[in-house]
Structures are given as C-alpha cells and as structure tokens.
Amino acid sequence: MGNRSERETDGRPDERGYGEGWEELRQKTLRRDGYACTRCGADDRTLQAHHVVPRSAGGPDDLENLLTICRPCHGVIHQSNGAFDDVRDDAPLFPDRTAPAPVARMRTPDDQCCSRCGTQHDDPTELVAWTDVPTPVNGRETDHLMLCKPCAGLVLERDLDCTRGAIAANHRLSTHELASRRVNAPVRPSVFASQQVAIRREPRTVRERLVDDTPLRFVVNHAGIRWAMLAAVGYVVLILVVSL
Numbered sequence: 001m002g003n004r005s006e007r008e009t010d011g012r013p014d015e016r017g018y019g020e021g022w023e024e025l026r027q028k029t030l031r032r033d034g035y036a037c038t039r040c041g042a043d044d045r046t047l048q049a050h051h052v053v054p055r056s057a058g059g060p061d062d063l064e065n066l067l068t069i070c071r072p073c074h075g076v077i078h079q080s081n082g083a084f085d086d087v088r089d090d091a092p093l094f095p096d097r098t099a100p101a102p103v104a105r106m107r108t109p110d111d112q113c114c115s116r117c118g119t120q121h122d123d124p125t126e127l128v129a130w131t132d133v134p135t136p137v138n139g140r141e142t143d144h145l146m147l148c149k150p151c152a153g154l155v156l157e158r159d160l161d162c163t164r165g166a167i168a169a170n171h172r173l174s175t176h177e178l179a180s181r182r183v184n185a186p187v188r189p190s191v192f193a194s195q196q197v198a199i200r201r202e203p204r205t206v207r208e209r210l211v212d213d214t215p216l217r218f219v220v221n222h223a224g225i226r227w228a229m230l231a232a233v234g235y236v237v238l239i240l241v242v243s244l
C-alpha cells in the first residue's frame with residue numbers, strides 16, 4: 001500500500017524489493033492487529049505494515065518484525081522520509097497508552113523534550129501537553145507546549161494561564177502526582193525554555209541554593225564539564241606524583 005518510496009526505511013532504497021509473499025504477509029499483519037494502527041488505534045486510515053527492525057538493517061519479512069500502522073503514524077516513526085511529509089501532522093500528538101514500544105513515540109522529536117527544563121523523555125507517560133498555550137511560542141506558532149511531569153506540577157502551581165483542564169496526556173493524569181513531583185523540577189529553567197514556562201522554582205536545599213540556583217550549575221550539573229575537570233585534576237595529581 002502507498003507508493004514505493006514509503007516502503008523504504010528512512011528514504012533508503014530497498015534493494016531486495018517486495019516479493020510475492022509480501023502482500024500476504026502484510027494482510028496477516030493487519031489481521032493480527034485488528035485492522036487498527038498500533039500507535040494511535042485509528043482504523044479508518046490507510047494502514048501499512050512497518051518493519052520494527054528496518055529491512056536495510058537486516059530486519060526480516062516476518063510477522064514478529066511487523067506492526068500495523070496508519071500512514072500519518074508511519075511518518076512519525078520515519079521522521080526523515082519525505083514521502084510522509086504531507087501526513088505526519090495528522091498523527092495524534094501522543095501515542096496510544098497501549099502502543100508497543102517500537103511505535104510508542106511522540107509526534108516529533110521536539111515533543112519528547114520538556115519545554116521548560118529541556119530533558120528528553122523516551123517514555124511518553126512522563127510527558128504532558130499544555131494544549132491552549134498563548135501563541136506564539138518563541139516566535140513560532142504552536143498549539144501546545146510539552147512539559148515533563150515535575151515541570152508541569154510547577155507550572156500548574158505558578159502559572160495562572162495554565163490550568164489543569166488544559167493539560168493533556170495519553171493516560172489518566174493525577175493532579176496529586178503532578179503536584180507532588182514539582183519539587184523534582186530543576187530550580188532554573190533551561191536557557192532554551194519557552195518564555196511561558198521559564199519560571200524559577202524556589203530552592204529547598206543548600207545544594208540547590210549554592211549550585212542549582214547559581215551559574216555554578218553550568219559547571220557542576222554538566223556531565224561533560226565534570227569529566228573534563230576530573231581529568232584536569234587527575235593530570236595535576238599525576239604531574240605532582242611524577243615530579244616527587
């Protein structure tokens with residue numbers, strides 16, 4: 001189904017081609033999955049068979065390696081395949097709560113990152129969407145802002161524009177959970193945070209006051225810089241030991 005280029009993985013041509021058994025296998029896949037998209041549950045869209053391990057990476061034409069997926073959601077999985085550019089935005093923002101791991105992805109890679117702290121989450125149930133956000137966001141038109149649960153708890157508590165009714169997720173959201181997790185939100189928003197959610201959390205501990213709330217956080221909380229400092233200290237110690 002669909003044109004040939006969509007069958008390819010990430011725009012790379014498939015040299016093996018789709019042989020005789022393919023149509024039968026595709027039908028088997030759709031039947032097993034109840035003729036519904038495994039990412040969003042849609043049963044009224046063009047349904048395709050998606051290779052979990054791409055054929056180009058040696059993934060077999062095998063029922064175990066195939067999942068039924070609608071065309072827009074197929075575009076979500078193949079972000080760089082231009083053949084899906086016209087339909088990708090039609091895919092729901094969140095995958096279904098029951099979606100299998102290989103297709104349980106947010107609509108875009110940006111949607112997997114919290115717009116306040118910048119943390120990336122591969123698990124969609126760790127993310128919520130603020131859906132009626134005042135536009136534009138950083139000069140970009142958008143209808144939603146993604147937030148991790150701790151940041152959502154903080155924004156809900158603080159931001160009068162953001163209400164519980166405007167927070168969406170792909171599972172039952174507990175206001176209590178969001179509120180209780182806000183203490184885990186980073187004290188300062190990321191420098192790239194969208195202005196609507198770029199709020200500071202009051203520090204609670206000495207470490208938060210001395211590190212997380214000061215420019216020291218750029219040094220101490222950054223793994224790369226931490227390793228570089230450790231290496232520098234190790235080097236100095238080594239020099240001292242050698243010169244003794």
Ligand SMILES: [Zn+2]
Pocket residue numbers: 037038039040041042069070071072073074091
């Ligand atoms: Zn779908």
Ligand SMILES: [Zn+2]
Pocket residue numbers: 114115116117118119147148149150151152185
């Ligand atoms: Zn966050």
